[in-house]
Amino acid sequence: MFCVVILIEHRLLGNIMNFSLLRLHPQMLLVSGFAIALAIVLSFSIGDLKHSHQIEWLDVVGEGGIVLLTILWQLFLLISRPSGRVTTLLTIGLCCFMFSSLLDALDEFIHYPEQAWLPLFESVPAPFGMILMTWGLYQWHQEMLTLNAQLRRREADVREHGRVDLVTRLYRADYMREQINQLLNKRNTNFCVALVDIDQFDAFNRRFGHPEGDRLLREIAELILMNVRQSDLVCRYAGDRFILLMPDLPLKRARQQVQQIASAVKHLAFKTGNQAVFHTLTTAVAAAQENESCASLLLRVNQRLEQDKQYSGEKQRAPLYHAGR
Amino acid sequence: MRRYITQADKFLPAHGLAACLVDLACQRQVNQHKLLRGTGIFREDLLRPDCYLSLSQLMRLLSQFQRLMPGHDSAFQLGHRLFPDFSAEANAIRYSSHLSQALRLLTRFRLQLAPLLFAYRYRHKGFSYLLLSDAVGMDSRQYQFVVELYCCLLVSASRHLLGQRMPFWFEFPFSRPRHIQEYEEHLGLRLAFDRPAMAIRFEEKWLSQPLPQASALRQQLALQQIQASRVVRYTLVEAVSGCLRRQRHGGLQEVADRLEMSPATLKRRLKEHNLRFSQLQDRVNMQEALYLLTVQGLNNGEVAEKLSFNDVPNFRRACKRWTGLTPSELRALSPGC
Numbered sequence: 198m199f200c201v202v203i204l205i206e207h208r209l210l211g212n213i214m215n216f217s218l219l220r221l222h223p224q225m226l227l228v229s230g231f232a233i234a235l236a237i238v239l240s241f242s243i244g245d246l247k248h249s250h251q252i253e254w255l256d257v258v259g260e261g262g263i264v265l266l267t268i269l270w271q272l273f274l275l276i277s278r279p280s281g282r283v284t285t286l287l288t289i290g291l292c293c294f295m296f297s298s299l300l301d302a303l304d305e306f307i308h309y310p311e312q313a314w315l316p317l318f319e320s321v322p323a324p325f326g327m328i329l330m331t332w333g334l335y336q337w338h339q340e341m342l343t344l345n346a347q348l349r350r351r352e353a354d355v356r357e358h359g360r361v362d363l364v365t366r367l368y369r370a371d372y373m374r375e376q377i378n379q380l381l382n383k384r385n386t387n388f389c390v391a392l393v394d395i396d397q398f399d400a401f402n403r404r405f406g407h408p409e410g411d412r413l414l415r416e417i418a419e420l421i422l423m424n425v426r427q428s429d430l431v432c433r434y435a436g437d438r439f440i441l442l443m444p445d446l447p448l449k450r451a452r453q454q455v456q457q458i459a460s461a462v463k464h465l466a467f468k469t470g471n472q473a474v475f476h477t478l479t480t481a482v483a484a485a486q487e488n489e490s491c492a493s494l495l496l497r498v499n500q501r502l503e504q505d506k507q508y509s510g511e512k513q514r515a516p517l518y519h520a521g522r
Numbered sequence: 523m524r525r526y527i528t529q530a531d532k533f534l535p536a537h538g539l540a541a542c543l544v545d546l547a548c549q550r551q552v553n554q555h556k557l558l559r560g561t562g563i564f565r566e567d568l569l570r571p572d573c574y575l576s577l578s579q580l581m582r583l584l585s586q587f588q589r590l591m592p593g594h595d596s597a598f599q600l601g602h603r604l605f606p607d608f609s610a611e612a613n614a615i616r617y618s619s620h621l622s623q624a625l626r627l628l629t630r631f632r633l634q635l636a637p638l639l640f641a642y643r644y645r646h647k648g649f650s651y652l653l654l655s656d657a658v659g660m661d662s663r664q665y666q667f668v669v670e671l672y673c674c675l676l677v678s679a680s681r682h683l684l685g686q687r688m689p690f691w692f693e694f695p696f697s698r699p700r701h702i703q704e705y706e707e708h709l710g711l712r713l714a715f716d717r718p719a720m721a722i723r724f725e726e727k728w729l730s731q732p733l734p735q736a737s738a739l740r741q742q743l744a745l746q747q748i749q750a751s752r753v754v755r756y757t758l759v760e761a762v763s764g765c766l767r768r769q770r771h772g773g774l775q776e777v778a779d780r781l782e783m784s785p786a787t788l789k790r791r792l793k794e795h796n797l798r799f800s801q802l803q804d805r806v807n808m809q810e811a812l813y814l815l816t817v818q819g820l821n822n823g824e825v826a827e828k829l830s831f832n833d834v835p836n837f838r839r840a841c842k843r844w845t846g847l848t849p850s851e852l853r854a855l856s857p858g859c
Contacts (some may be wrong), residue, residue, distance in 0.1 A: 371704040
């Protein structure tokens with residue numbers, strides 16, 4: 198039955214949901230299927246079917262609904278998480294809960310003889326499962342703390358997965374604008390904003406293709422992340438332009454930090470095929486001022502960047518510099 | 523020879539915008555079946571060099587693309603990828619000696635390379651002004667997308683041809699979008715929004731600068747490959763606008779005669795583009811008035827006379843109807859502000 202549910206879901210929802218993690222959990226699927234089978238076999242082996250006029254349909258809908266939703270929760274759990282302790286605890290907990298509620302639902306159809314021991318199965322696994330799930334949720338909390346630490350510098354204190362850029366896995370410009378606005382609303386102007394732009398990204402794309410360009414963006418994003426402080430935030434602004442928010446940092450130090458990023462990128466020997474291609478950045482940094490809006494701050498940094506680009510455009514344009522292996 | 527194409531004529535090469543768009547969607551993990559659903563285009567078609575699409579097919583594909591693509595930058599990404607493709611038309615442009623020659627060729631092969639917008643170019647005191655118009659009859663969302671696409675294409679292609687950034691001034695007929703960062707990054711900072719018409723301004727000195735990739739021989743080779751029979755130059759909307767420009771205040775009857783069809787057919791064909799004849803008349807007059815007022819700086823009387831209005835109040839009323847602004851307010855919008 199579980200498999201059928203999965204198959205149907207796969208057919209219907211394959212377009213909107215990603216089931217690629219499901220194949221990591223053959224054991225969990227087995228456990229779940231076994232629980233369902235056990236409940237059905239147990240109840241049919243002990244009791245007899247009721248007549249249709251004895252069935253309370255309202256109860257059937259209510260209790261059956263709980264079973265179906267529990268199965269659905271398990272499915273969501275399994276398609277969203279890789280395997281591990283938290284996943285196992287939560288799944289087994291849900292399985293126990295589902296087992297009890299399935300027995301509960303089945304006894305609407307089945308009449309049991311007096312002094313049967315089945316009610317014991319109906320009431321014991323559910324609280325046991327709840328305890329397992331509670332333990333699992335505590336473990337999940339610990340896990341999230343670890344993951345949050347991993348996401349530092351990519352994320353401030355708001356999580357909005359819809360705003361993550363798919364190429365670099367950084368948040369997009371609107372997320373950054375909101376963060377800057379929040380700071381400005383708190384009358385906190387003790388922060389700097391920087392833009393960094395990859396030089397000749399266009400030429401790189403033309404020469405090596407856009408998939409390679411996307412990969413370059415991802416690598417440079419990683420490199421920028423490695424070169425900022427824990428409290429900084431990095432987002433993708435647009436195209437080959439990244440934006441950095443550096444709270445509690447004087448302008449001079451911020452410039453230094455951006456310079457460090459530029460020199461790190463300068464030394465990155467990005468490999469496409471057998472070639473190493475080197476890149477330079479154009480950067481612009483500005484400190485926030487009193488009574489300034491987010492838009493005017495961003496405009497100021499952008500203008501500065503544009504000026505620098507113009508200047509570097511007037512210089513002899515360095516061709517894409519690459520070296521053999 | 524046909525002089526224009528209607529919605530259903532299959533004249534647009536599939537290896538241009540359509541192929542580029544499907545390619546980009548695949549890279550962004552968009553479901554291809556959903557993208558192509560209902561367009562009558564199959565993936566195998568895109569592999570054939572002689573596959574041609576109709577305007578309505580292309581528009582349907584474009585609106586599905588717009589709906590399915592994540593993020594705000596897909597129009598700009600397309601703009602960067604479109605030129606140069608491997609068509610003979612693009613090659614002919616690529617090996618031009620000057621930008622002015624490239625622009626001339628673009629006008630000639632516009633329907634193959636950039637079918638959805640057409641431009642009318644004015645020149646004044648060292649500046650060129652391109653007034654862009656919708657060549658298909660799009661809704662406002664599609665129009666904004668297509669404008670983003672072609673503006674980015676212009677910036678990217680000119681940079682590719684010149685080997686350096688050439689400054690453009692853009693005026694958009696819609697309000698400042700939320701994803702302004704994409705405009706700043708891909709088009710530069712010389713942007714103005716909420717303008718009466720879509721206009722692009724650039725200095726004419728760039729047009730005569732020699733291009734580093736110029737090659738007369740290769741260009742000739744490319745031009746020889748282009749099938750003469752396929753070179754239709756206008757969409758119906760553009761053909762009608764052209765007639766209206768040539769004979770100002772020409773009515774439905776005159777235009778229909780020129781295009782060799784009955785007025786009823788012309789009306790019906792325009793309706794397929796969701797346009798009325800009077801809308802096109804207004805657009806042509808508005809663009810002309812805008813140029814005369816804001817660029818040439820003529821006064822109301824002179825503009826009214828040039829556009830053959832009977833008197834100035836009539837012209838003022840028309841202006842208000844086209845743009846929501848009076849002529850003096852329009853004049854205050856002179857470019858570069």
